[in-house]
Amino acid sequence: MKNIKKREKMYFYSFLLAFLPFFILILSLSVKGGVGERKDIANVYSHKENCDMKIALTFDDGPHGVKTAVILDILKKYSVPATFFVLGENAEKHPEIIKREIKEGHEIGNHTYSHLAISEKNISGMRDEIIKTENSVYEITEYRPKLFRPPEGRCNENIASIAASLDYSVILWNIDTRDWAHTSRDCIVDMVLNNIESGDIVLFHDAVSGKSNTADALEIIIPKLKEKGYIFVTVSELLES
Ligand SMILES: [Zn+2]
Incomplete structure (x- = not known):
């Protein structure tokens, strides 16, 4: 034994x-x-797989004193939540619009303070601008954004790593309406309706210099997508689904 x-x-x-x-x-x-680096790269999203009919509309570069309010009115009319990637300097100019966005169920993301062009030289400037914008949004709303969209969607491992270190997910897109380039209403509508699939993140701009056809296009796009059974969610809700 x-x-x-x-x-x-x-x-x-x-x-x-x-x-x-x-x-x-x-x-x-x-x-x-x-x-390690894998976590940083896993922190970057341009869409979400396997989320039944959910899609996210996103609006960059605002708030704009006039154009953002028009878009908010349309979103309210159709009870559609969206995600606004704001610039810190515009948030400080229009705190009342940031407050309205939060009050009406939208999500605020961080898009740097001054739309900082990304290059290897200003990588530390990027970090400073993310923090500065976060503080501006927090002062207005007592809410800290958790989503970061780099200007022009330019993202590399350094940017993803800075975002991760500040506890942000990097949000890109997979449908670009090119509305900033004064694209016609019908082209914006076609771009979205011909390409949309479950889990997509659509890029619009609520602040465009000169004429913008974004609002007119939304008046057509939103009812059509509702008819097709799509469910509009904020980006955070999309990622959690
Ligand atoms: Zn932008």
């Missing part, structure tokens, strides 16, 4: 010894995974 117990113990220890390098490898990989 004693010998059997001894033999069992020996088998147990030799088993441990044989698999020790394997355990150490697993442990080191899991520690690396917690802080």
